[in-house]
Amino acid sequence: MSAEADVKLQDFSNIFSLEGKVAVVSGGSRGLGLHSASGLLQAGCSKVFITSRKAKACEEACAALNALPNKRPGAQAISVPADSSKISEIDRLVAEVAKHTDHVDILFANAGATWGEAFDKFTESAFDKVMDLNVKSVFFTVQKFAPLLRKNASTADPARVLVTGSVAGINTATLGKQATFSYAASKAAVLHLARNLAMSFATDGDRILVNSVAPGFFPSKMSNGLLEMSGGAESAARANPNGRLGNAEDVAAAVVFLCSRAGGHVNGHTLVLDGGKIYMNGKL
Template identity: 70%
Template sequence: MASAKDDVKLHDFKNIFSLSGKVAVVSGGSRGLGLHAASGLMQAGCSKVFITSRKAKGCEEAVAALNALPNKAPGARAISIPADSSKMSEIERLAQEIAKETSHIDILFANAGATWGAPFAAVDEKNGWDKVMDLNVKAVFFTIQKLAPLLQKRATLEDPSRVIVTGSVAGIGIGATGLLGTYSYSASKAAVLHLARNLAVELGPRHILVNGIAPGFFPSKMANGLLDAAGGVEKLGEESPNGRLGRGEDIAGTVVFLCSRAGGHVNGDTIVLDGGKIWGNSRL
């Protein structure tokens, strides 16, 4: 029978959130939530963080900012590999370029995405639907598929690799309707969170854990239009049970948790980051 003395023993608990020496890839990493996460990964000890997004200039600016962080590990570096995740050929090229720089990956934050807002009758097939679904779901699946061999390379039972996909509270509750209806965005985020559950079962036995995050409103270039239409940062913050909108540390801390030993038994789950607003809205 275990004693209290045995129960208080925890393996190297002071370093349970450490990502020392890990190699990470962040898609959609040049700004917003992706760059918040990349900063957290660097500061938690990653030795390499690959930043990819469609625009080369954005990637280069993000990498310069990450490499200037004063508390990153000695020798750690961020690396820019621009790629358009909406094209299969670009996803394949991304995997090839990453393989030239590293023999393995420990972490993939599949964060690239797009939104579209329009009245119900004005949503068009190509831009209002296909573009959003392709980038937010199809591209996420194939990015994970093409990088899976690198994720498996050093993954073990005790030290599994991690994949995190970015969903949204719009994929759990109801997204925006009316003049800025986000019908394809909401559907895509519900789909990508369920995709993560399926991949958790598929890839778990290969020692790759897959989870989703579902952010609420975080001030960002992609969300600012909806933020303004909904009344602005201050008003929306007051509507949340915890009294504020999301911050960079909220995303970075959650990603680091899921990628560290602290999150080693979390698989196929979704962490909601909205200060409780999704539940506050359901009050009678």
């Protein structure tokens, strides 16, 4: 081999580009889902469908996304409200999306819920609500969108499925009077579900990569109460090896990476987004 061949370089200028891609983000009207949708649009997606249970929240999110100054000409966020905890609503969501596009390149199954209660007071209904939304709905959302994901997927350009887990599904979660037993169990389950989905698609010859993200503390409506019980955001930030909590850019960047060509050889992986806190002894 010649010296010239050893130093032959490739053009990586568009390695993180999502130019023209079509994405669906469940739980996309606020928090991590909304930040991720913003990242997807700014990275070049032509359509990003925003779905969550509340129509007004979806519309407000889409209005903000469509006002982004650096999205591509003609790119748009489209509101499709749906309750992901109900299979019939997932079917309706897919049908509504299919009215606008004949394929989906990226599915981010991000909708989720939590519940805190002491062990002796934890109810069946609370447990079921969290498990149904955080695990069962993820499986059926992926199942129902699979035909649209398969449509344009190829070895060179596979479709992507992302699932939102949590560090609570890897370490123990919040205990005590506001213990999150069902949340922790659901997030452990959905991380393993993502790995099984990744291998199932690979076994069937589908060019669909499935990965998950496991955030630590990101200030959000879901986590703010827990942050306050743990001593506040500033205390939590000081306890993190990174010296801060997660922010919007952190999750958007991770999602763009996993959905772009840069993440094209990542499959069945859980990307932990917590600044290294997971490796420290002790808990917040």
